Amino acid sequence: MGLEDKLPEGIITTQLESLVNWSRQNSTWPLLFGLACCAIEMIATGSARHDISRYGSELFRASPRQADLMIVSGRVSNKMAPVVKRLYDQMSEPKWVIAMGICASAGGPFNNYAIIQGVDKLIPVDVYVPGCPPRPEALLYALDKLREKQGRETFAKYRRNELAEAMLSPQDMDSLEALRAKQFA
Amino acid sequence: MLNVAPRFREYETLPSLNDPSIPALPPLPTGESEDTRRIVERFGEDILAAGLHNGQQIVYVKPERLLELAAFVKDDPKLAYEAVVDVSAIDRLKLPIGADDARFQVVHQLRSYARKQHLMIVAPCVGNETPTVPSLGNLFAGAIWPEREVLDLMGITFTGHPDPRRILMPDSWPNHPLRKDVPLGGEEVPFTLTWGDPEFATLGKQILPAESVPPKLPPGMNRENMIINMGPHHPSTHGVLRLVVELEGETVVNVDPDLGYLHSGFEKTGENKRYKDFVYYTDRMDYLSSMNNNFGYVLAVEKLLGLEIPERAQVIRVIMSELQRIASHLFWLSTHALDVSGTGMSLLMYATRERERILDLFEMVCGARLTLSYIRVGGVWRDLPEAFINNLRDLLAVLPRYFDDYEAMLTHAPLWQERLEGIGKLSRADVINMGLTGPMLRGSGVDWDLRRDAPYGGYENYDFKVPVYTEGDCYARYLVRMEEMRQSVRIIEQALRNLPDGLFRTDDRKVSLPPRAELDVSMEALIHHFKLMTEGFRVPAGMVYHAIEASKGELGFFVVSDGSAVPYRLHVRGPSFNNLYAISKMSRGEMLSDIVTNIGSIDIVLGEVDR
Numbered sequence: 001m002g003l004e005d006k007l008p009e010g011i012i013t014t015q016l017e018s019l020v021n022w023s024r025q026n027s028t029w030p031l032l033f034g035l036a037c038c039a040i041e042m043i044a045t046g047s048a049r050h051d052i053s054r055y056g057s058e059l060f061r062a063s064p065r066q067a068d069l070m071i072v073s074g075r076v077s078n079k080m081a082p083v084v085k086r087l088y089d090q091m092s093e094p095k096w097v098i099a100m101g102i103c104a105s106a107g108g109p110f111n112n113y114a115i116i117q118g119v120d121k122l123i124p125v126d127v128y129v130p131g132c133p134p135r136p137e138a139l140l141y142a143l144d145k146l147r148e149k150q151g152r153e154t155f156a157k158y159r160r161n162e163l164a165e166a167m168l169s170p171q172d173m174d175s176l177e178a179l180r181a182k183q184f185a
Numbered sequence: 186m187l188n189v190a191p192r193f194r195e196y197e198t199l200p201s202l203n204d205p206s207i208p209a210l211p212p213l214p215t216g217e218s219e220d221t222r223r224i225v226e227r228f229g230e231d232i233l234a235a236g237l238h239n240g241q242q243i244v245y246v247k248p249e250r251l252l253e254l255a256a257f258v259k260d261d262p263k264l265a266y267e268a269v270v271d272v273s274a275i276d277r278l279k280l281p282i283g284a285d286d287a288r289f290q291v292v293h294q295l296r297s298y299a300r301k302q303h304l305m306i307v308a309p310c311v312g313n314e315t316p317t318v319p320s321l322g323n324l325f326a327g328a329i330w331p332e333r334e335v336l337d338l339m340g341i342t343f344t345g346h347p348d349p350r351r352i353l354m355p356d357s358w359p360n361h362p363l364r365k366d367v368p369l370g371g372e373e374v375p376f377t378l379t380w381g382d383p384e385f386a387t388l389g390k391q392i393l394p395a396e397s398v399p400p401k402l403p404p405g406m407n408r409e410n411m412i413i414n415m416g417p418h419h420p421s422t423h424g425v426l427r428l429v430v431e432l433e434g435e436t437v438v439n440v441d442p443d444l445g446y447l448h449s450g451f452e453k454t455g456e457n458k459r460y461k462d463f464v465y466y467t468d469r470m471d472y473l474s475s476m477n478n479n480f481g482y483v484l485a486v487e488k489l490l491g492l493e494i495p496e497r498a499q500v501i502r503v504i505m506s507e508l509q510r511i512a513s514h515l516f517w518l519s520t521h522a523l524d525v526s527g528t529g530m531s532l533l534m535y536a537t538r539e540r541e542r543i544l545d546l547f548e549m550v551c552g553a554r555l556t557l558s559y560i561r562v563g564g565v566w567r568d569l570p571e572a573f574i575n576n577l578r579d580l581l582a583v584l585p586r587y588f589d590d591y592e593a594m595l596t597h598a599p600l601w602q603e604r605l606e607g608i609g610k611l612s613r614a615d616v617i618n619m620g621l622t623g624p625m626l627r628g629s630g631v632d633w634d635l636r637r638d639a640p641y642g643g644y645e646n647y648d649f650k651v652p653v654y655t656e657g658d659c660y661a662r663y664l665v666r667m668e669e670m671r672q673s674v675r676i677i678e679q680a681l682r683n684l685p686d687g688l689f690r691t692d693d694r695k696v697s698l699p700p701r702a703e704l705d706v707s708m709e710a711l712i713h714h715f716k717l718m719t720e721g722f723r724v725p726a727g728m729v730y731h732a733i734e735a736s737k738g739e740l741g742f743f744v745v746s747d748g749s750a751v752p753y754r755l756h757v758r759g760p761s762f763n764n765l766y767a768i769s770k771m772s773r774g775e776m777l778s779d780i781v782t783n784i785g786s787i788d789i790v791l792g793e794v795d796r
Contacts, residue, residue: 032420036447036792037472037555039424040516044544044554047537062420077795079355080425080446081395083417109466113362113370114450121393133555 017155024068024094025147031067032060033087036074038101038133045136055143064090069146070123071139075103076116088123094153098142099125101133108132208280208747209726213245214238220264220304227257233309239488239729243305251308252319252345258295258304259324266295266304267617269321270763271730272331273743273756274310274339278365280747288313289341292743293321293328294730294758298617298631301638305730310341320346327620330766331758338363338452348404353445353795355398362453369457370450403441406431410438413777417446421524421781424791428768428780435777440769444762447795455755459721460486461562463755468556470757471793473516476509476547477735479560484641485731485742486562489724492696495688498564499643504577504680505550505559506642506733507673511584512543513736514666518591521663521785526601532594539587542580549573562722563697564690574681581681584674592667605660609771609783612657619770620763623738624669625787628662630655635734642733646683647676659786666788696722721750737761737788759793 003013034042046052046060061067064087076084088097099119102108105128107117119125126149129142214236217225221235221242233245246254258266271294278288287309295304310316320343321328332343333352340361343349351358360367406412411432417425425446431439451470455463467478480502487494494502519536523529544554549570551559559566595601611621616629626633634651636644652668654661690697698717699710726748732741738760745754764787771783 033418035425036449037469040472040555044537044541048534049538049541064418075447075449077446077448078358079448080417081393082397083425083446085395086397087418107372109469110449110454111369111371111374112450112454113367114448114453115371116393117372122395135554 017153018151020155021151021153024153025150027056027059028069028096028143028146028150029059029061029067030057030069030071031064031087031091032062033064033070034073035076035080036103038073038104041133041136042071042073042100042139045139050136050140052140052143055140055147057143064088065092067091068094069096069098071098071100072104072119072125073100073133075108075110076119076122077114078116081116081122084119085122093158096126096146096150097123098127098129098139098146100129100139100142101131103132105130204749207723207749208753210277210280210282210747211726211728211745212238214243218242220258220302223261223263224254224258228254239727241303241305241730243307243728245307245309248308248311248318251306252321252324254306255293255295255321255324258306264297265299266297266302268296268298268620269325269328269331270294270296270620270622270732270739271741271743271756271758272321272328272335273754273758274335274341274363275745275754276339276363276365280753287311287316289316289318289339291318291335291341292730294741294743298633303639303730315342316340317342317344319344322347325620326618327763327766330763331620334762337361340364350404353448355445356401357398362450363456369453400429403429403439403443406439406441415780417443422784423520423789424794426765426784426789426791426794430772430777430780432777437772437775437777437780440772440780442765442768444765445795447791449792449796451757451796452755456752458752459750460724460752461717461721463752464561465556465558468558469792470759470796471513471735471737471740471761471790472555473790474509474513474736475555475557476505476560477513477733477740479558480506480642481731481733481735481740482742483560483562484733485729485744486724488729488731489727489744489746490562490696490722491725492563492691492693494564494642495691496643496685497687498689498691500680500684501565501569501689502560502642503644503647504677504684505547505565507676507680508543508546508577510673510736511670512540514670515540515543517666517736517785517788521788522595522601524781524785525604526595526598532591535587535590539584546573546577546580549576561690561697563693564688566690568689574684577677577681581674581678585671588667588670595663596667602660604779604782605658605663605786607658607660608775608779609659609786610657611767611771613655615770616657616767619767621738621767622760622763623734623736624662624665625738625764625767627651627653627665629657635732635739639732641731647679649676659782662786723748723750724752732758735760737790737793738764757793757796759796761787761789761791761793762796765789765794 052058070088099105104119107115127142127145129138131138213234216236224244225232225235231247231250235244258264273292275290289310291308293306308318310318320332322332332346335341337351337353338361413430413432415430416422416427427443429441451466464479467482468475470478515536519533522532547557548554551557551566611629613630616626632653637651649672652665654664694713699713703710724746726746728745730741730743732739740760741758743756744752747753768783772780
């Protein structure tokens with residue numbers, strides 16, 4: 001198989017992208033952050049029977065700066081909303097969010113003055129888990145889904161953002177009028 | 186194709202359609218007891234009404250003499266009501282009150298531990314838009330936080346209150362949500378939206394700014410000292426609790442808890458749901474002991490209904506309640522040990538292993554692990570499955586051995602003793618005055634357990650010991666809870682021995698659904714089914730406070746019915762909320778790290794603190 005045949009045993013070739021994705025998939029550290037009932041199921045997922053460490057996610061980091069994944073486990077109240085947003089902003093890229101349970105996904109049974117109807121109004125969500133609360137198996141399935149998503153990530157995504165910013169800055173760009181003028185000149 | 190604009194109907198109005206007797210005021214108390222007679226003799230004309238209602242002693246008093254009455258019942262040796270366990274208020278805007286009647290009433294629940302008596306004092310407030318009533322905070326420390334809650338949610342000013350600040354809602358919140366003229370809020374659920382609707386474009390894109398609020402310095406704190414912010418995101422606050430801690434060196438000078446980060450509007454929601462529908466909400470308050478929450482709520486409603494529960498249902502309820510107590514205490518033990526001692530993760534893993542087995546049993550009876558809703562008005566949801574009893578027996582056989590293991594790991598471990606002994610000390614007088622309940626009481630030498638002293642749900646038939654320790658520190662509370670788990674095993678064993686055959690749910694068709702098979706043969710069953718499903722059951726007008734001994738302490742439900750199928754006022758006395766008040770007193774003068782021990786020792790669940 002091409003280059004690998006010529007290399008000594010134990011050496012494989014791969015794309016840097018897939019290597020990085022592979023490592024991210026297998027050690028996604030969640031933020032140690034519980035809100036309500038779902039947090040108890042999140043703890044249950046982390047403890048003896050369900051054993052989240054099979055996914056490399058057993059290391060719940062208390063500091064958002066060391067975490068990759070925010071599991072929003074429970075209802076977000078109006079008073080809590082700024083805190084959730086701040087925590088998300090403090091997490092370093094790349095970062096993912098799982099909205100665990102129906103309250104975090106869409107407000108759930110608490111359609112009232114106190115609760116934000118879905119955490120996606122504050123921060124972008126990658127995986128929604130239904131349930132009230134979801135069973136630990138459901139959270140593990142959500143992690144699986146997240147792994148799929150992580151596997152599809154490309155460096156270009158980050159590069160694209162930079163490029164887009166650079167291109168869209170008005171100093172560097174010709175105006176639409178100028179472009180048209182060039183075309184029809 | 187079909188593009189019907191969503192129509193929203195006020196849910197509240199459904200059950201009381203076309204019934205002129207709704208809404209009705211709760212009837213005034215009748216008859217008298219020794220205590221009410223003594224109070225009436227002393228206060229004469231200023232007592233508006235006194236007597237018994239639903240078996241509870243109630244006194245209606247004019248607001249100007251409320252303070253005097255409270256002092257009297259506290260100091261009089263023949264009354265000796267030592268503690269205020271709860272304060273709530275009723276907004277009577279939608280009740281048929283007279284033009285001169287006060288719109289707001291404040292309700293105090295008083296408890297005498299020595300005489301095993303309970304007294305409800307109701308005082309109308311002066312003024313309808315800015316109601317005021319005297320505060321009992323200077324007499325009973327236990328009234329301070331509940332009064333702040335009433336101030337926050339109901340907008341009632343307590344004159345002479347030592348700390349009149351909002352407690353749950355943000356300071357900038359524009360209204361007092363529990364008032365009847367404030368809507369429930371929330372968003373309309375677009376069930377019938379189609380691609381063509383203009384609203385569709387905005388769905389999922391309503392980004393809230395959620396700007397940070399600059400924190401305020403709590404009163405009584407000195408900026409000269411170091412002020413540390415603990416939480417709301419902190420691994421050892423057991424949820425979203427924020428503590429503002431004032432430190433001098435590493436010694437705690439002052440602690441100010443900031444609550445409300447998980448305020449979910451349970452009470453307001455409950456006042457917009459039918460009685461039978463609120464059972465599911467109770468699960469989500471103290472999510473570590475759902476069965477206890479179900480049990481407490483259901484008992485309060487049954488007390489209003491005057492319902493008799495079949496023997497089998499009662500025994501099943503006791504089994505579930507005690508299993509839940511063990512599960513809750515196991516979780517407390519594991520997280521407490523994780524926070525405090527050197528056993529690290531191991532005890533968490535061991536204790537959750539046993540807890541999982543209890544959750545398996547719950548799953549067997551109701552299909553859920555955490556939010557169970559198994560105990561319903563009239564009985565329980567389903568009968569016990571066949572395999573349940575044997576599985577439970579297997580578990581009971583091994584549980585005490587596991588408890589021994591934990592005790593071997595902790596009780597005499599030097600590190601554990603060092604961190605717990607003498608920490609968070611509360612005297613007997615303190616715990617009573619602060620209105621603490623549960624293991625907080627029993628760890629400080631108050632021999633009180635609602636299961637034994639005010640039996641409910643058939644607890645009078647069981648033989649169990651109430652562990653009491655007099656030291657009043659975290660270690661004593663630890664010992665209390667360990668012993669409670671063993672006693673719970675004893676209670677379940679007795680219940681299993683005496684589990685009778687029979688109905689698992691009352692056959693009163695006004696309250697409980699007929700079995701499916703009956704629907705095919707009986708028109709009447711069909712009608713009952715239809716009525717119960719569409720309208721729910723109506724509850725006679727009345728007012729009730731019912732408390733049970735949940736795993737954290739006294740869980741009380743205060744329900745006011747106006748005769749419809751929706752509670753007019755529903756207030757929950759969460760044990761964690763009142764117990765958490767003690768954190769300042771416990772931590773003052775101790776080290777910063779002891780705050781973690783104290784939080785663990787109080788055993789809070791924020792879902793119940795903030796509600």
